[in-house]
Amino acid sequence: MNRKCHHAQSKPVQLGNLEEKLHSRSLKITGPRQAILEVMRQERHPATAKEIMAALPKGICDLVTVYRAMHLLEKIELVRRFDFGDGTARFELVRGNTEDHHHHLVCTACSLVVELEECFPNALEQRIAQTSGFQRLSHRLEFFGICPKCQL
Amino acid sequence: MNRKCHHAQSKPVQLGNLEEKLHSRSLKITGPRQAILEVMRQERHPATAKEIMAALPKGICDLVTVYRAMHLLEKIELVRRFDFGDGTARFELVRGNTEDHHHHLVCTACSLVVELEECFPNALEQRIAQTSGFQRLSHRLEFFGICPKCQL
DNA sequence: CTACATGCAAATAGTTTGCATCCAT
DNA sequence: ATGGATGCAAACTATTTGCATGTAG
Numbered sequence: 001m002n003r004k005c006h007h008a009q010s011k012p013v014q015l016g017n018l019e020e021k022l023h024s025r026s027l028k029i030t031g032p033r034q035a036i037l038e039v040m041r042q043e044r045h046p047a048t049a050k051e052i053m054a055a056l057p058k059g060i061c062d063l064v065t066v067y068r069a070m071h072l073l074e075k076i077e078l079v080r081r082f083d084f085g086d087g088t089a090r091f092e093l094v095r096g097n098t099e100d101h102h103h104h105l106v107c108t109a110c111s112l113v114v115e116l117e118e119c120f121p122n123a124l125e126q127r128i129a130q131t132s133g134f135q136r137l138s139h140r141l142e143f144f145g146i147c148p149k150c151q152l
Numbered sequence: 153m154n155r156k157c158h159h160a161q162s163k164p165v166q167l168g169n170l171e172e173k174l175h176s177r178s179l180k181i182t183g184p185r186q187a188i189l190e191v192m193r194q195e196r197h198p199a200t201a202k203e204i205m206a207a208l209p210k211g212i213c214d215l216v217t218v219y220r221a222m223h224l225l226e227k228i229e230l231v232r233r234f235d236f237g238d239g240t241a242r243f244e245l246v247r248g249n250t251e252d253h254h255h256h257l258v259c260t261a262c263s264l265v266v267e268l269e270e271c272f273p274n275a276l277e278q279r280i281a282q283t284s285g286f287q288r289l290s291h292r293l294e295f296f297g298i299c300p301k302c303q304l
Numbered sequence: 305c306t307a308c309a310t311g312c313a314a315a316t317a318g319t320t321t322g323c324a325t326c327c328a329t
Numbered sequence: 330a331t332g333g334a335t336g337c338a339a340a341c342t343a344t345t346t347g348c349a350t351g352t353a354g
Binding site: 083118 | 235239257259266268277281285288290294295297298300303
């Protein structure tokens with residue numbers, strides 16, 4: 001039950017996607033939610049709740065609403081949560097198939113983030129599943145290093 | 153500059169190791185520090201500061217002291233910090249070579265933790281380094297799934 | 305003695321929750 | 330109308346910090 005690491009990240013996310021998913025759960029399409037999704041569509045890298053808040057047209061909603069929207073969007077799989085190990089959650093819009101996922105390479109000096117195509121080998125993950133007897137394996141994987149600019 | 157994934161986890165950590173490392177930095181061998189290290193030696197899995205605190209002889213020290221000890225032990229590489237994505241740091245005694253490291257498989261239902269031998273392939277990590285131009289690559293990798301008992 | 309270690313209280317930071325009010329459907 | 334959505338304040342959790350006091354070397 002592993003996700004495959006194809007990388008179809010060129011597909012834009014349609015607003016219709018949101019409406020569809022919300023409707024089917026009788027949830028509402030509100031101003032804040034649309035604005036938040038719009039901001040995330042423009043973010044190039046996983047953003048913290050505060051960053052999203054800051055990128056929003058000022059006063060459009062509360063930080064709490066951003067957090068609540070993240071939970072909601074995460075649940076309907078329009079957003080994915082990342083953890084770069086600094087105690088702050090980062091959120092990124094899911095582009096393309098829900099099944100796809102990718103990892104990041106973060107500069108420990110300047111926080112530059114690069115999206116990676118590489119993923120943990122499926123064969124190896126399956127071996128772990130078999131050896132351990134665990135099911136529905138998934139993994140959390142991020143890389144850290146020093147980017148070219150910070151090496152100077 | 154990647155760590156190798158050998159797994160020499162049978163070697164016990166000598167107290168001498170601690171004394172040595174503390175001495176060389178003119179740091180002190182105190183009761184709390186010895187007790188904390190003793191508790192960690194007995195923990196089989198990464199433990200949170202609170203768990204370590206709870207396992208300590210009662211009243212031997214403050215939670216703050218546990219946190220400070222973790223920072224210290226982490227710095228002298230006697231302890232390694234792990235992040236299972238739940239917003240709480242976990243600490244584990246480094247057994248064997250400082251260069252070694254390992255990853256975990258965590259049950260999302262009962263939190264059972266299994267230590268893994270598998271690691272992200274070195275060749276692949278090197279390729280990431282070359283492609284990105286980043287240096288001193290390292291990775292954070294943990295697996296999640298449902299353990300045999302929780303599958304019933 | 306003296307620098308490092310600790311306890312206690314308080315500050316931070318991120319995130320969540322309670323509740324009254326508001327609004328999309 | 331009415332159940333979900335939001336704002337505001339407050340609660341929570343994990344972790345860190347300031348400062349006076351304690352103690353290992």
